[in-house]
Amino acid sequence: MPVVVTMKIAIIGAGAAGLAAAAALSTTHEVIVFEQGSTLGGLWQENINFTDTPLYPSLKTNLPIQLMGFFDFPFTQEFTTPGEGDYPGPEAVAKYLSAYANHKRLVSLIRFDHQVIKVAPESTGWRLTLSKGKDVDVDAVVVCNGHYTQPDLPQIDGIELLPSPPLHAKDYVDPVRFADRRVMVWGSNASGIDLVREVSDSAKQVFWCGHGIDRGQYVDDLKNVELCSDPQVIQTGKIILTDKTELVEVDDVIFCTGYRYDFPFLHKRVLSFSPRRVEGLVQHILSDLHPSLAFIGLPYLVIPFPLFQIQSQWLAAAFAGRVDLQAARGSSPAVKPYNLQTPQGSDRHFHRLGETQINYLKELIKQAQLDPLPARFLSLIQAVHRIKQDHPTDFRTISLTQMASPDLPHA
Numbered sequence: 001m002p003v004v005v006t007m008k009i010a011i012i013g014a015g016a017a018g019l020a021a022a023a024a025l026s027t028t029h030e031v032i033v034f035e036q037g038s039t040l041g042g043l044w045q046e047n048i049n050f051t052d053t054p055l056y057p058s059l060k061t062n063l064p065i066q067l068m069g070f071f072d073f074p075f076t077q078e079f080t081t082p083g084e085g086d087y088p089g090p091e092a093v094a095k096y097l098s099a100y101a102n103h104k105r106l107v108s109l110i111r112f113d114h115q116v117i118k119v120a121p122e123s124t125g126w127r128l129t130l131s132k133g134k135d136v137d138v139d140a141v142v143v144c145n146g147h148y149t150q151p152d153l154p155q156i157d158g159i160e161l162l163p164s165p166p167l168h169a170k171d172y173v174d175p176v177r178f179a180d181r182r183v184m185v186w187g188s189n190a191s192g193i194d195l196v197r198e199v200s201d202s203a204k205q206v207f208w209c210g211h212g213i214d215r216g217q218y219v220d221d222l223k224n225v226e227l228c229s230d231p232q233v234i235q236t237g238k239i240i241l242t243d244k245t246e247l248v249e250v251d252d253v254i255f256c257t258g259y260r261y262d263f264p265f266l267h268k269r270v271l272s273f274s275p276r277r278v279e280g281l282v283q284h285i286l287s288d289l290h291p292s293l294a295f296i297g298l299p300y301l302v303i304p305f306p307l308f309q310i311q312s313q314w315l316a317a318a319f320a321g322r323v324d325l326q327a328a329r330g331s332s333p334a335v336k337p338y339n340l341q342t343p344q345g346s347d348r349h350f351h352r353l354g355e356t357q358i359n360y361l362k363e364l365i366k367q368a369q370l371d372p373l374p375a376r377f378l379s380l381i382q383a384v385h386r387i388k389q390d391h392p393t394d395f396r397t398i399s400l401t402q403m404a405s406p407d408l409p410h411a
């Protein structure tokens with residue numbers, strides 16, 4: 001067994017990913033978490049001000065709390081307001097993360113109001129330049145800066161001809177401003193699905209543009225929503241779609257087209273990345289070029305907090321020399337799809353795990369010899385998947401707590 005050398009580790013960001021990383025690494029190492037804001041929780045911070053965040057007042061979680069929590073700190077109803085059920089609003093998630101940080105004694109590790117401006121490699125380790133105070137030298141850096149702050153706005157010819165500047169899902173606050181308007185919503189991911197339903201409450205007509213999933217099931221009951229293909233070009237007074245349909249008199253356009261990865265504090269020589277893909281990472285986590293530089297939370301279409309926790313535990317094992325990095329790099333065919341090879345063949349989906357996430361987690365667990373995934377977690381995933389398929393529009397009303405199902409063993 002290799003001797004574990006205690007390192008000084010900087011974690012960038014005190015959101016759910018940063019907290020998971022701090023919990024896994026602080027038992028062995030000296031950890032400092034740099035957080036640019038004045039509270040922990042990242043997206044899910046307490047007393048959230050809904051401007052400049054992808055969250056909005058009426059948002060409910062898209063996963064039930066039973067799946068959202070870290071494995072060793074269940075997300076129970078005690079964090080929710082009575083009547084919220086299994087899919088609460090942002091306040092409950094903020095309370096949960098705050099309680100987790102207290103339970104794991106992480107708060108004293110966080111330096112609030114410290115933005116990391118620059119991370120530069122030194123002969124041994126890294127030098128961090130901060131928004132205030134002296135530079136800090138550390139042995140390793142774990143980047144947990146989130147990836148829901150930089151909207152990815154696709155380029156479309158003629159976009160300047162729209163009657164009002166396009167919005168991104170990040171700008172959405174409530175449906176009031178769309179009252180009696182004709183609105184185009186573009187994008188079929190989770191926020192596209194939620195916002196189409198929200199906006200249709202007050203809009204005169206919603207044109208839901210996109211492709212890929214069976215979108216009809218989400219709006220069958222809504223008379224004022226029309227399914228459309230992707231926009232191709234915008235001309236004065238009309239939006240021409242890929243199937244050559246023309247949408248006219250569209251008042252507002254909302255892009256639900258995702259976000260870009262961004263690491264403004266890292267030089268391109270240290271890390272090569274495009275808006276949708278971070279290059280050269282072992283298992284989406286550890287830099288191949290700089291094995292003391294790591295990332296927690298890059299994958300999407302996942303169950304985030306449990307994934308952050310397993311990634312962090314894998315990283316702790318890798319730093320301790322307990323992971324065979326050569327094997328983890330992708331020499332095993334079972335690892336390849338989640339590793340340096342592009343899943344689904346395009347940069348755009350490089351970090352998208354979706355249905356492959358369980359195999360990804362199992363690989364990490366095997367490589368780092370971690371505890372297996374709890375059986376209840378796996379059966380909950382199946383149960384929730386089935387509920388969402390059977391009840392695409394009202395899955396949030398179905399309580400897992402009260403469900404008597406042979407698939408749901410007791411915790």
Ligand SMILES: Cc1cc2nc3c(=O)[nH]c(=O)nc-3n(C[C@H](O)[C@H](O)[C@H](O)COP(=O)(O)OP(=O)(O)OC[C@H]3O[C@@H](n4cnc5c(N)ncnc54)[C@H](O)[C@@H]3O)c2cc1C
Pocket residue numbers: 012013014015016017018034035036037040041042043044054055060061062063068114115116117144145146147148191265296297303304305
């Ligand atoms: C609309 C929406 C709905 C979602 N719904 C769910 C859901 O229902 N359930 C679920 O589990 N997940 C959901 N998610 C996914 C969500 O991303 C994760 O739950 C989680 O919040 C991501 O945590 P994170 O720590 O990676 O990022 P964040 O929460 O964004 O935290 C990143 C932190 O890093 C800090 N930071 C950034 N740059 C710097 C810097 N240079 N220096 C210092 N600090 C820095 C930020 O201030 C922030 O505190 C949703 C996401 C969105 C956008």
